[in-house]
Amino acid sequence: MSYTEHTGSYYAASANPSPERPPLQGSHETDVCVIGAGYTGISTALFLLEHGFRVTVLEAAKVGFGASGRNGGQIVNSYSRDIDVIERTLGNDQARMLGDMAFEGGRIIRDRVKRYGIKCDLKDGGVFAAFNQKQMDHLQAQKQLWERYGHTELQMLDTAGIQNVVNTDLYVGGMLDMSGGHIHPLNLVLGEAAAVESLGGIIHEQSRVIRVDQGARAVVNTEQGQVTAKFVVVAGNAYLGDLIPQLAAKSMPCGTQVVATEPLSPEMAHALLPQDYCVEDCSYLLDYYRLSGDRRLIFGGGVVYGARDPADVVSLVRPNLVKTFPQLKDVKIDYAWTGNFLLTVSRLPQVGRIGNNIYYSQGCSGHGVTFTHVAGKILAEALRGQAERFDAFAALPHYPFPGGRLLRVPFTAMGAWYYQMRDKLGI
Template structure:
């Protein structure tokens, strides 16, 4: 069987040391078999172990191989569609429960880092940056919305204040979320995997799930092994493949691109982001960036529908970086990579159960760092018999992409073109 390594990224190059986690050979038994060792799977496994379950995790490649180890590393609250959209979709009662959970994922991340001593360059503070008046008015409304749901660690930034936190002339204002922040995402995943093993969980890398025999005691098959369990949690997201065909019609893998500069001189790094906050703009196809622990600028943006790998990532992202920070025109790019996230038509996560004992969570739609940690807790609660919060997510409506699998990419790309045109026109 082929051995899959991490893609060449800054995160892989600066990852903390990890133990060898061999492929599953032969049979294993567990209370719960978790498929996928990204944030969703690791968070679920960790909560289950803390609750006393016996857990086996199957990973097709390596811990954090997918979006969990390649993303922008930003701790951003709420969901890809905000609470007001959920309220219009499902009504105030369900939206109230989902709103209460919208800010929990970031707290879970910080608790994990503190409890298990995870070294992942945690920094506090995240900024939403407005490029025009409409976006600024949106942030003003977002602040009122989040405060209505109990989140008060917010500060609106006028044109003067935003220049104090991000040194560019692009923005006319913004909003600081003091409970936001940023981390080395792969090292967070690796630290969580180590915590899983410390509590007695078992992780098998290079072990894709190839088939699930459903029934009272499902059997998960791998190329050279199998796991018999009472429950299965499927947490593969954009890297799940066709393991559960009934889920694939309602989601689509998409790629996003990231570049990382060479280490910047300290005065230059401090000039760009004086408070060391992470930043994302308010465009539909947004840019996001931050400083790493060793003072590199990590800059991402763009979406490739259907998860193709662009031939020249730097040529896509570097112009965006220079539009924000023209002072970096002579700075070398050391790393450029792409990674897939799973998009749903509603841009809300898909959570549910197939039969009595096969659970899943997927489709973070580019907003997964905090949500996946919450999802792990919600899934673990459901397996303990406390399903109110799970049911609130499971009741969200989801629809297949128009035109089926053949046309979902062009239809979605057309929609993205429309919204990116609105971004450019400031509508």
């Protein structure tokens, strides 16, 4: 059996101690079998265990191996397509329910960190940075939209205001969301996994699922064992592969690149980001960055459609890093890595059920840190018989990518190029 370690990221190098979890062997029974030990799977397991379910989690590699342990570490509210899109396409009633959940993920994360004593460098405050007046107008409209849904921890920043929190001349303004923030993402999911085990949950690593046999009691098969369960939760996202073909048909893995600099001096770190907020810009293919707990600048951006690993991550990311912070032109890059997220045509997450007892959530389209924690809660609610919030997401329409699986990468890249040109031209 092959053994898969974490990717060579800064997060893996600075991860909190975590036990080795043995692969599944033999036949077992449980109430719920969760496929995938990232945020979605671990969040679901934790909510279920808190309500008395027996839960077994199967992970193909290591806890947090996928996007949950590789992302930019930013707590960003709402969805990749905002609530106004839902209002226009689905009406006010469904928008109200989905809108009420759009700001819940950050609260769940903070509750988990506090309740289970998770050490993950949690810091408050996230900034959306605008390059031009068009983006400022969008942020003003976004602020009004979010405030209609009760989210009021927002402040518009003019040019002087943005320069007080980000030491660069690139931006004309922005918006501060104090309910946003940032974390060490791998340590968050490792802490949540420890909480799962503290409540009696079982996690098996190096246990890739090769087949799910549907039935009144589903059977989840790995190379060395099987789990029979009343319910199955599929939470593999961009790392699920073709295990469930009907899920793969309406989504596409995409890669994003991240680097971590050498540790900066306290003076330099404070000069770059005086308030220690995280930042993302307002471009279609956006850049995002923040300081780690040991004062490294973690800077990410770009999208590789189809999730191919670039030959040289640093060459892709460094130009924008230096453009943002010219004072770091000679900074050493200590770590560089790629992580995959799952994109949907609608840019809204896909939540649903296959048959009577196989549930899934996938396709956060770049907003996974927060939505995966909401997904865990609504999946657990559905398995407890409280399906109203689950049904609100399950009713969202989802479509295959234009051109099917063969042409989805070039067609999507063409669309991204169009919006990238609009960003550059400011139109």
